[in-house]
Amino acid sequence: MYTQGLDQKGQANVSEIESPEQLAAFQARIDAEEKIEAKDWMPAAYRRTLIRQISQHAHSEIIGMQPEGNWLTRAPSLQRKAILLAKVQDEAGHGLYLYSAAETLGVSRDEMVQGLLDGKAKYSSIFNYPTLNWADIGAIGWLVDGAAIMNQIPLCRCSYGPYARAMIRVCKEESFHQRQGFDIMHKLCNGTDDQKAMAQDALNRWWWPSLMMFGPGDADSKHSAQSMAWKIKRFSNDELRQKFVDVTVPQAEFLGLRVPDDALVLDEESGHYRFGEIDWQEFHDVLAGNGPCNAQRMERRRSAHDDNAWVRDAARAYADKQSAKAVA
Amino acid sequence: MSKDRAEWPLYEVFIRSKSGLSHRHAGSVHAADDQMALDNARDTYTRRMEGVSLWVVRSDRIIASDPTETSAFFEPAEDKIYRHPTFYDVPEGVENL
Ligand SMILES: [Fe+2]
Ligand SMILES: [Fe+2]
Numbered sequence: 001m002y003t004q005g006l007d008q009k010g011q012a013n014v015s016e017i018e019s020p021e022q023l024a025a026f027q028a029r030i031d032a033e034e035k036i037e038a039k040d041w042m043p044a045a046y047r048r049t050l051i052r053q054i055s056q057h058a059h060s061e062i063i064g065m066q067p068e069g070n071w072l073t074r075a076p077s078l079q080r081k082a083i084l085l086a087k088v089q090d091e092a093g094h095g096l097y098l099y100s101a102a103e104t105l106g107v108s109r110d111e112m113v114q115g116l117l118d119g120k121a122k123y124s125s126i127f128n129y130p131t132l133n134w135a136d137i138g139a140i141g142w143l144v145d146g147a148a149i150m151n152q153i154p155l156c157r158c159s160y161g162p163y164a165r166a167m168i169r170v171c172k173e174e175s176f177h178q179r180q181g182f183d184i185m186h187k188l189c190n191g192t193d194d195q196k197a198m199a200q201d202a203l204n205r206w207w208w209p210s211l212m213m214f215g216p217g218d219a220d221s222k223h224s225a226q227s228m229a230w231k232i233k234r235f236s237n238d239e240l241r242q243k244f245v246d247v248t249v250p251q252a253e254f255l256g257l258r259v260p261d262d263a264l265v266l267d268e269e270s271g272h273y274r275f276g277e278i279d280w281q282e283f284h285d286v287l288a289g290n291g292p293c294n295a296q297r298m299e300r301r302r303s304a305h306d307d308n309a310w311v312r313d314a315a316r317a318y319a320d321k322q323s324a325k326a327v328a
Numbered sequence: 329m330s331k332d333r334a335e336w337p338l339y340e341v342f343i344r345s346k347s348g349l350s351h352r353h354a355g356s357v358h359a360a361d362d363q364m365a366l367d368n369a370r371d372t373y374t375r376r377m378e379g380v381s382l383w384v385v386r387s388d389r390i391i392a393s394d395p396t397e398t399s400a401f402f403e404p405a406e407d408k409i410y411r412h413p414t415f416y417d418v419p420e421g422v423e424n425l
Contacts, residue, residue: 037395039392039394039395040395041395041396086375089371089375090375093371093372093373093375096357096372097355097372100355100356100357101355103338103356108335109335109358110335165355166355169355173376312336312360315336315360315361315364316336316360318360318361319360319361319364322361323361
């Protein structure tokens, strides 16, 4: 998810000639639901689209550790700390699975990481919001991981084999993330009035940014049609957003919380919830780097990279020394 | 800055999920050396008891068949349908065959 179709200028300038026959044969494989594997022939644009999407997804998992990492030492009990630590560690794992999947397309992890550090690569808008109190950790697990699951389950059937397989691992782990978040919310909602108010406040702040996670509306989504034809995407942004609203509103009702949307109403006929207009200006502002925490997230990521350079160097020096010994 | 240093090599990871089953490809990790590859593979791919045994092998040491030659490479097996038991008619009345 974190696959919002965030755009970046296509840089690959491939001079390879793609014949109409090759393209047709490729599309026929896709239409027959065959999986495309790393070494198979694929159109340059398919490769480029996947590299962009998978690397953005990986960056999002990595940056996504920061808002929750903020609460690792402050979680209210030892058990909550252990759970949150496991969850954050999973997100690191997700980033690694995804970098590996992208690497099969011929881009190195270092290149992708450098793209992030240089500010050229994007990551999901959602991680540029602050986690102000403990209830935010509940809201993130419940809503943000919940939205991620909605987006990621269809990606398990993505036409590109290595991406699909990575998503299967990720999805298995995400449901723990969502449940631990809901559990935090549930406890708060059954606590004191102040605790319940915390939960409501967190929902108020995270609801709309969570809906934005699905990316621009279908009318404004430039990559959607091609990605659907290639079966990288199986559902449009708006379809996924609708599904998310439909499953989440009843959960909020169960918690006794109010979804912060005056326009929200159940359309009895279709069984779908109708919801209010998303503030797309806010979405674009956050993507453009002007969200509440963009600068802080990038600063933290860069300093982690630089501060730990000596560890990478030392490991490399040790490996060199060992292999020199082995040769001698 | 370690910017100019070559990237740590890539290793492919194989997991035996329980004894009695074969190792199966799980994904890959980067590591500076073999031991670190095992440690990283454990942390990345077996956080939930997914395995009882791990193999890691440098990706550049794997010898793979060429996907552009797939049909030529596997073709010799294609017309030997007599290798399958279903090729043979079992006469009516014969059992345990
Ligand atoms: Fe994740
Ligand atoms: Fe997650």
